[in-house]
Amino acid sequence: MFSALYLVLPLLELLLSAELSGGDRVDCMKAKEQCWKERGCRTNYRRLRQCLASKKTDLNLASGLEATDECHNAAEALKQTSLYSCYCERGTDEENCLRIYWRMYQSLQGNDQLKGSPYEPVNSTLSGVLPVVPILSVKHISEENNCLNAANACNLNDTCHKYKAAFVTPCITSVSNQVCNRHRCHRALRQFFDQVPAKLSYGMLFCSCHSVACRERRRQTIVPACSYEERKRPSCLALRESCQRNYICRARLTVFFTNCQPQSRSVTSCLKDYADCLLAYSGLIGTLMTPNYIDSSSLSVAPWCDCSNSGDDLEECYEFLNFFKNNKCLKNAIQAFGNGSNTATSTAFWVKKTLGPAGSENEIPKHVLPPCENLQVRSGFRFSRAYF
Structure with a gap:
């Protein structure tokens, strides 16, 4: 059951986010830059950041716990932006990118379980990555x-x-x-x-x-x-x-x-x-x-x-x-x-x-x-x- 949850929930979230965003995922760093150019988005993002920083505010909206109207409205508004389905890549600026991702994730999904991948899926190809040593007897x-x-x-x-x-x-x-x-x-x-x-x-x-x-x-x-x-x-x-x-x-x-x-x-x-x-x-x-x-x-x-x-x-x-x-x-x-x-x-x-x-x-x-x-x-x- 434990393992199944790790499997099913990320897939459901990925499908849901793809549907809401039209299937176009943007790097979280770029998504924040886009958000910063729009006054309304910038205001909601700052408000959300303040809400998450406050120990008195519970933003576990996914589990139905109460949250202030202000925080709830900010989170709901950001669901309509590219921040909601943004992704990160391993390597350069990974930590800063993931900070944005988990901030959005925590506000919308809660922070109790590890579920959903912050990285952009990469399709397998037929270019084999074989070991240095060739196949021998x-x-x-x-x-x-x-x-x-x-x-x-x-x-x-x-x-x-x-x-x-x-x-x-x-x-x-x-x-x-x-x-x-x-x-x-x-x-x-x-x-x-x-x-x-x-x-x-x-x-x-x-x-x-x-x-x-x-x-x-x-x-x-x-x-x-x-x-x-x-x-x-x-x-x-x-x-x-x-x-x-x-x-x-x-x-x-x-x-x-x-x-x-x-x-x-x-x-x-x-x-x-x-x-x-x-x-x-x-x-x-x-x-x-x-x-x-x-x-x-x-x-x-x-x-x-x-x-x-x-x-x-x-x-x-x-x-x-x-x-x-x-x-x-x-x-x-x-x-x-x-x-x-x-x-x-x-x-x-x-x-x-x-x-x-x-x-x-x-x-x-x-x-x-x-x-x-x-x-x-x-x-x-x-x-x-x-x-x-």
């Missing part, structure tokens, strides 16, 4: 460290090398054991996955492995000691709440729940394309909800949190966490990319042009790739620049 692949090959390929590309160096520097703890600058690390990681062509960035993050060294390199791609791990694991629900208060994190988590929605009746186990899911997953890296591989023996991923202190909300917490850890759609998407194939049904990977300048039913089907050895990484593994 299983015997040959087992002798390769595909993650090392992907890192080397990145170093040979000027753009990839530039943005990789930009996140490695702030993400690695200094020799003097100084705590890393996590904010700078996260920002640089977002830029890496937003600006580097997916063929190269995905090659490092989703490379296929048959050895402990390869899997550990894959797990260390995002420098987990800085970007992912903390001294204590917070409650997953507390982490989700913190994410909802952050413009970028909330937007990208919304897209992840929408685009990585499992579908049991689909051959791929995904409601949408693998490419949609991988783009959504990579978009979470560099946010408060940054996920990573749990260990070096599987494709299970999760944010840095647990459900030990969830109290009466334990079931809800596990449901949230398992959407990461036991998501068959996400696992199949990672497996398909690392195996060098599009999908079992020839669904093509795509990448948005602006992103690049030039033991359950959730286990991966064994026919996709031969099972790897169940190897354990020795404890006390130390991260070093050698991984880059």
Whole structure:
């Protein structure tokens, strides 16, 4: 039920907003500029902003709660403008754009649930985004460290090398054991996955492995000691709440729940394309909800949190966490990319042009790739620049 709500509500909202706006969505920054040129729109937007800033005013109009006539009228008037159905893009001015989007969303839909995508949908194309390592026989692949090959390929590309160096520097703890600058690390990681062509960035993050060294390199791609791990694991629900208060994190988590929605009746186990899911997953890296591989023996991923202190909300917490850890759609998407194939049904990977300048039913089907050895990484593994 929880997962279904994440799926159905965004679709309904998208259809409704398209109907009201004639199907023409405008970037929220441009929509605000247009609004500012009209006295009436400008007045209503300012009034709405004041209403949202007031702790005494409840603008949860979607749930029927009372709001002042002034605030209600301002919100209703703005529904007739391009602000109501505006969208944002990952990258430049994303935070400022999302500030406008969530301001409108909060006033018209409430602020209790993550629903609706603030990003403009991009249609899949037939231009495949394949891994750096070509499709080889299983015997040959087992002798390769595909993650090392992907890192080397990145170093040979000027753009990839530039943005990789930009996140490695702030993400690695200094020799003097100084705590890393996590904010700078996260920002640089977002830029890496937003600006580097997916063929190269995905090659490092989703490379296929048959050895402990390869899997550990894959797990260390995002420098987990800085970007992912903390001294204590917070409650997953507390982490989700913190994410909802952050413009970028909330937007990208919304897209992840929408685009990585499992579908049991689909051959791929995904409601949408693998490419949609991988783009959504990579978009979470560099946010408060940054996920990573749990260990070096599987494709299970999760944010840095647990459900030990969830109290009466334990079931809800596990449901949230398992959407990461036991998501068959996400696992199949990672497996398909690392195996060098599009999908079992020839669904093509795509990448948005602006992103690049030039033991359950959730286990991966064994026919996709031969099972790897169940190897354990020795404890006390130390991260070093050698991984880059």
